[in-house]
Amino acid sequence: MSELTHALAWIAVDWGSSNLRAWAMDAQGNVLDSASRERGMLSLTPADYETTLLEVVDDWLPSSGVTPVMVCGMAGARQGWQEAAYLATPTRLDQLSRGAVMPPLADTRLRVHLLPGLSQTGSQSHAFDVMRGEETQLAGLVAKSPHFSGHVCLPGTHAKWARLTDGAVSEFATYLTGELYQLLAQQSVLKHSVGQDDLHHDGCRQAFTQAVNATYQAPEHFSQRLFGVRAKDLLDNSLPSGDARGAVLAAHLSGLAIGMELAGACRELSPGESVTLIGNEALSRRYALALHALGIETQRVDGDNAVLAGLTLAYQSTR
Structure with missing residues (x-):
């Protein structure tokens, strides 16, 4: 053995x-x-x-x-x-x-x-x-803080937002943001404009946070702003050329999509209330940047650590 x-x-x-x-x-x-x-x-x-x-x-x-x-x-x-x-x-x-x-x-x-x-x-x-699946990650959060209360976001293809009250899920909502972005970037007219964004670059970060704010402040103009991505590619001479141009426009599109999500998900946050993010580092960092642009503080929990903690809690309760 x-x-x-x-x-x-x-x-x-x-x-x-x-x-x-x-x-x-x-x-x-x-x-x-x-x-x-x-x-x-x-x-x-x-x-x-x-x-x-x-x-x-x-x-x-x-x-x-x-x-x-x-x-x-x-x-x-x-x-x-x-x-x-x-x-x-x-x-x-x-x-x-x-x-x-x-x-x-x-x-x-x-x-x-x-x-x-x-x-x-x-x-x-x-x-x-x-x-x-996401409920087990939430359970991992409760395993560390049994009486946790607050708003939790689990970014992903289908992002989940949950309200926890004293260690229980009281309500939650799913946003199709990741899948929507993929459809728009790969199967709509916008595929001719967007490339691969990189939020390590200042131009991409600025385009992303500006788009988050624009959609968050006026979500009723979301569809119009989506077509605006194509129009910017055709008309905006201030954009960089080559791959950098596609990267900035991709960051802009990502910001529009996430800003639309936050316009719905954050409307019930109390002044000064923070959001706990559970997920992989790259997506959590993107959502943290978007939330900080709106003046909302965040805490981050690694997704793998959360799922293991949640499975451990379930195992312990069966013994």
Whole structure:
């Protein structure tokens, strides 16, 4: 038996639409090893999940005994391994494991817990909405601060904004900002103007923050300002030439899209209230820049650290 296998207490898994990430964990919540595969829900049938998981974790497992596996993300979706039904808000984040389901397994060395997502029923105050995976990152925040209250943003293709009250999600909203940007940059007339932005460059940062402010202050002009990206490319002689021109216009488009999101998401912030950002460094830095341009302070939490802390909290609650 290897040293890792001897120390292994459980396995953490974040299983999304495109990728599987797994961590071997000891009893104290320390990472012993990690592995990943480009095998997510979109490329798997329910019958494929156990085999795929074993391809990743089999070398970690002892020859006898049962190893718990805590899984968040799309593996618990209706189209995934087995559906772990959404928990309706308000939901305490330290109780996610109560909604977990355990799929039948051929390999008796594993006991898999598929964690649920969260749902929100539409009303006059908020819209129908769902999340799956992000709730575990939010649980990671609560694992560090059990009575956390405040607004949290999880940037991504579909950005999530959640209001937490004393460690529970009271409401949340999803914004299609990342996907909208991709569609506009790749499949609209704007594809002829935008390139790859780089917020390390002053010109891109300035174009980004100016666009954030413009859309935030007048969201009703969003569609008009979108076409303005093309018009600026054709008419604005102050823009740089070559790749730098496309970079500035891409930053401008990104700022318009994120500014539109913030116009909706930040309207309920109290004066002086800050926003906690959970996600990868690049996206969190972009959102922090946008929020700071509006005078809103931020704190940042690494997304991988948050998901591991959330899975650890779920594991501890099943013991």
